[in-house]
Amino acid sequence: MGSKGQNAWKLADHPKLPKGKTIAMVVLDGWGEARPDEYNCIHVADTPTMDSFKTTAPEKWRLIKAHGSAVGLPSEDDMGNSEVGHNALGAGRIFAQGAKLVDSALASGKIYGGEGFKYIKQSFDNGTLHLIGLLSDGGVHSRLDQLQLLLKGAAEQGAKRIRVHFLTDGRDVLDGSSVGFVETLEKDMSNLREKGVDAQIASGGGRMYVTMDRYENDWNVVKRGWDAQVLGEAPYKFRSAVEAVKKLREEPKANDQYLPPFVIVDESGNPVGPIKDGDAVVTFNFRADRMTMLAKALEYADFDKFDRVRVPKIYYAGMLQYDGELKLPSQYLVSPPEIERTSGEYLVHNGVRTFACRTLGYLRSETVKFGHVTFFWNGNRSGCFNEKMEEYVEIPSDVGITFNVQPKMKALEIAEKARDAILSGKFDQIRVNLPNGDMVGHTGDIEATVVACKVADEAVKVLRFAVDCGRVACVFPRTIIDAIEQVGGIYVITADHGNAEDMVKRDKSGEPQLDKSGKLQILTSHTLKPVPIAIGGPGLKAGTRFRNDVPTGGLANVAATVMNLHGFIAPDDYEPTLIEVVDN
Ligand SMILES: O=C(O)[C@@H](CO)OP(=O)(O)O
Ligand SMILES: [Mn+2]
Ligand SMILES: [Mn+2]
Known part of the structure; x- marks a missing residue:
């Protein structure tokens, strides 16, 4: 592709969606949709933000596949994971995986x-x-x-x-x-x-x-x-x-x-x-x-x-x-899958033209998940495509602990950095991974995982806090969506695979399975469940909604969707976009 020169990277303009919107792309790690019972930590936790997407704007919320063939795994019995999930999210196509x-x-x-x-x-x-x-x-x-x-x-x-x-x-x-x-x-x-x-x-x-x-x-x-x-x-x-x-x-x-x-x-x-x-x-x-x-x-x-x-x-x-x-x-x-022409690389090339001298792509998570939104997102490639256009920042994780003792992890720090990046006006896409549901889910500690889900939801949500700065009370946007509201941007909230939504092994009818001694079998692993995707924000053009003619959509459909929201049409071989713009 590189040898074909710059033109080969040029994306067509989207006929209806404008360029220049700040987009927050949030990946909730290990956040699937499952039946609402006591072993579904997302259901048990207080998660008003994620709940509100589903209930208040159903045309901007849907489920997408995150396991099996939808992410290039050998069979439908293969649960999703961060590598294949972020690969699909970033590459916009399904590659046969390792x-x-x-x-x-x-x-x-x-x-x-x-x-x-x-x-x-x-x-x-x-x-x-x-x-x-x-x-x-x-x-x-x-x-x-x-x-x-x-x-x-x-x-x-x-x-x-x-x-x-x-x-x-x-x-x-x-x-x-x-x-x-x-x-x-x-x-x-x-x-x-x-x-x-x-x-x-x-x-x-x-x-x-x-x-x-x-x-x-x-x-x-x-x-x-x-x-x-x-x-x-x-x-x-x-x-x-x-x-x-x-x-x-x-x-x-x-x-x-x-x-x-x-x-x-x-x-x-x-x-x-x-x-x-x-x-x-x-x-x-x-x-x-x-x-x-x-x-x-x-x-x-x-x-x-x-x-x-x-x-x-x-x-x-x-x-x-x-x-x-x-x-x-x-x-x-x-030989590994050749995951080339990822959306990040396209956006960098197209960003030069549209947003010269601006930085595209601000990606962050704490160390334990850092590479997910950079390395995996970019097709298992370390480093940036263009240092002038991208900034990858990392918050050090706590070392030497299991995350059930620290279920908050660094979610709020991540959210605050994302907020600052959004408000800085220097970036067009702010990409974050909130690791809590997954990392704490892997410990098998149900109580701690409930806390983890609540914190991840808080890191996303609109939460204003007032600070007394003299005569007037100043209101600072606290987290990601709040900052997006302030800059007139767009948010895309999704997940890479399930985990926290199901913490027990189940029989064929979905009932929790007990081991020989009658003990509940705790599920520390990921799941086969679909994940939610929600879009919104003041920058989202009126009439933009999820299409209903892509019922089998999966993580690989997200890249074309995000390219649209940046004002571009995705390359032909990308999986189709999930959205359409209807005239009101
Ligand atoms: O921790 C990991 O290595 C895997 C599980 O094996 O989880 P994830 O795919 O979420 O990184
Ligand atoms: Mn993951
Ligand atoms: Mn995991």
């Missing part, structure tokens, strides 16, 4: 003929193949069946010594399910051993405490993993991985997400699988955000985020390339 691409590369066997596999194969004669990743069938970051196929395939391709370093999940799947997954993996290892492959589990730990941090929030998480996986050092040592997970889960408050790191040792107490010179490493997650930090530690010669102590010379490949801009990692088994 999960699907890995499925087909494994099914066709093409994965074994690719450059990445040839690269790691160099270790097979004299070295060990290490596989590091999330062990579950959640399908958000990785899938157990893909790991199983890869193990089998690698052995058939000549790998003689294999070590698996796993992270337990409990976030995309039920807490406690780790034991079953580790038992399955143990069985696979033993099958491989019967075939003459020296295969063992070498280390483990909970995904949120070991390895799978993101957006450089807390490097200690990656270091704990490095120590166990590479150096073979961890506070806990076990002879078997099943025993490790069972034992560590006995600790009060222990859960799969936060298990401490451990290594598996042999009869003399030596770790069975530290990573050494000449070995190969594959990080088998297909999703990028929580593997990028480890990828940097494994690949970068001048890495300085923590002391690696020993840096083995390895053949490293990612399941996918995690960052197209950084080309990280340089070797990978499956």
